[in-house]
Amino acid sequence: MREFIPPATRFIDLPDRFPMRDGGLLRGARIAYETFGRPSARRDNAVLILTGLSPDAHAASHPDDPAPGWWEAMVGPGKPVDTDRWYVICVNSLGSCKGSTGPASLDPDTGAPYGLAFPELAVEDIADAAAHTVRALGVERLACVIGASMGGMTALALLSRHPELARSHISISSAVHALPFAIAVRSLQREAIRRDPLWNEGRYDATAYPRHGMTTARKLGMITYRSAQEWDVRFGRNRIAEEHRTDQDPFGPRFDVEGYLEFQARRFVHHFDPNSYLYLSRCMDRFDLATSSGTTTEAALAAIRLEKALVIGVETDTLFPLHQQRRIAEGLSGGSTDVEFLPLESTQGHDAFLVDSGSFGPPVAKFLSVDWW
Template identity: 60%
Template sequence: MTEAVADARRWHALPSPFPMKRGGALVDARLAYETWGELSATRDNAILIHTGLSPGAHAASNAEDPSSGWWEGMIGPGLAIDTDRWFVVCVNTLGSCKGSTGAASINPATGETYRLDFPDLTLEDAANAAQDLVRALGIARLACLLGNSMGGMTALAHLAQHRGCARTHISISTAPQAQPFAIAIRSLQREAIRLDPQWDEGRYDDERYPEAGMSIARKLGVITYRSAMEWVGRFARIRLDAERREDDPFGAEFEIESYLQGHARRFVRSFDPNSYLYLSRASDWFDIAEHGGGDARAALAGLGIERALVIGVETDILFPLSQQQEIADGLVAGGTAVDFVALDSPQGHDAFLVDLERFGAAIARFLGSL
C-alpha cells in the first residue's frame, strides 16, 4: 500500500485567457501556493514571497505538510518571519513545474504537454499572476513583498507593474537586470540541456530524459551559488578514497567533484528541463529599466515603496553586491527609507538559504520595526 504524501499546496485559477507579455495567452492556467499564519481582520498583515528558479511553494513546514521547506527555520512562530504576526504566502512561479502552469503542464487546446508550445515567459508574467492571487485573497495592499534571487527580480517586476501593491519590500541577493556573467552562465546551462540528444527539441519522456544535460546545468549553477572561499574551506584538494573513485581514467578524483555529482543526481529528475529553460531565459530577459523609460534608476525610484530592506553578500558572484547597492540607491532616489545590509558570509549567493542566523537577524529586525 502506498503511503499518501502530505501536500499543503493550494491552487489559484488565473483569469482565462491569461495574456502574456511577449504574446500569446494561457487558458485555464493556475498557480500553486502555500500559506502560514492567519490573515488579520483588516487584511493588512500579508507577506508575499517570490522564490528563486527551482524552489516550490513549500517554503516551510506546516500542519498540512510537516516536511522541511526550502526556507525552514526562517518562517514560523517566533522566527524571523513570525507567523504569529504575519500571514505569509509563498507562490510557485508561473512557468515552474512545482504545481503552477508551465511547459510541463497539459495544454488544454491539444490535450498534450505544452513542451515548447508554452508561450514565451517573462518575470513580468509571473508577477502579474501573483498579483491576481493577492487580489483573490482579498488583500488590497501587501504589508511586505519579499523576493530572493530570481524571485527578487520577479518582485521588482511586481512592484513596477502594480504600483502601491505593497507597503514595504525585502530584496535579497537579486538584480535590477541580468548582467553579462549571469547571462553567460545561464546560457551555458541552457546549452548543456539543449545539446543533450535526449532533450530532442523538448520531446523527452521518463525513458528518454536529458539527464546528462541537466546534470551539467546543475553543476554549473552550484559552482556559482557558492564562493571560491567556501570551496577551499570545505574541500581544499582532498582526493577521494580509492574505493570511491570511478573506473574511468577521467572520472571523479576530488571531493569537490563528488559533491557536485551528488547535487546533480538529486536535482535532475526533480525539475522539468523545459521549465528550467523557460525560467532561465526569463531571468536573462528581465531589465527593470524597461519600466523606467530605459533608465533603471528611474524605474526603481518610481516603485512607490515606503520602506525597504536590501540584503546582499560580499562573496556573491552571480548577483554581486554592486547590484544590491544599485537597487538600494534607486529606491532611495524615490524617497524610500532603505536599510542596506552587506553580509560577509562565505556561502556566496546561497547564503540566504544556509546562513539563516545572519539573514534571519536582518529580516527580523526590519519586520519587527514595521
C-alpha cells in the first residue's frame, strides 16, 4: 500500500534508532510537515498544529501548494491563526500514511512495507517526534501548541514530556484519555477492517484492498463526528431521488443520510492506509495522561507549565464530551497556567472545529492576538 503525500510536504529525519514508548525502535524514520508564514529573526513566533487521526500536514493553501487545506478557514493571512504574524508548523503524525513513517512505509530491514511489523505506537511517540521536528526547524520555544481531537491528546503528551517547549496551548475538543463510548466505536471500526478478508492480516495492496472494511469503519466514524441534532436538521427523513439511486440492492441506500455516508466513505477509502488507521486508532484508546506521567490526571495537568491556555469544546460532541474539556481546563488551572474554558454552542458535534469556523475562529483569533505576547 502506498503513502499519500501532498506535493509541497517536506520532511525531517528522526534520530536513527528512534525509541518508541513501548520498546520498539525505528530506523531511518521521518516526519512530514508543512510551514505557513515566516519565522521571526528570533524564531519566537512559531505555532505548532497537531492533527487528528486522518489529516495530513497540509492545513492550508500556500504558494507552494494552492490546494485548500483541511483547516483552510482557520489558517492563513488575516485568518484566526494569522500567518502574517505567526510561523505555523503543521506536522503529520508518526504512524500516519501521509508522509510520516508508518505501517505503509518501507521497512529498511526488509525493503517491504512495515505492515503489522511496525512497532507498537503510542501518542507519546507522536509527541516526541513532533518535538524533534520543532527543534530541528530551529525553534527553541513555541509561542503556542494547538491540538484538536487526537492532536489535543498529542499536545498534552508533548507539554508534559517537553515542559519548556511552549508558552501557551489551545486545546480543542480533546481529552486526557478516551471514554468507553469512544473506545467502543473505534473497536468496532478496527474490527470491520480486520474482518474484511482482503485485509489479510495486514498484507494487502492496491489491487486487493479491504475496501468494505474501510468503508464501514469510515461510516461509523462519520456518524460519531457529527451530532444527532445535525443529522435531523440536515437530512430529516428525506429520500434519495429514484434517478440518483446507484444500485439495485433492495437493502442499499434509500435515505439522503445513507447516501451522504456512502459518499464520504468512498472519498476516504483508497486514500488512507488501513494498517495506519488501526495503529492510530488504537493509540488514541491507549492514551492516558495520568499513566503517561506516572501520577494522577489532576497532578499531571497541574505540572504542565504554561503562561496561558484556551480550552474549547461543544456540548454536542459525543466522542470527546464537553466535561472532558472542562477537566483539562480545571487541571491546568491547578498549576500556574492562566486558563480560559470556553464551551461553544454548535450542533455539529466533534467535527465542529473543522466546519464551524464562525464559532471557533473568533476565540482562537482573540487568544492569538492579545498583547501578552
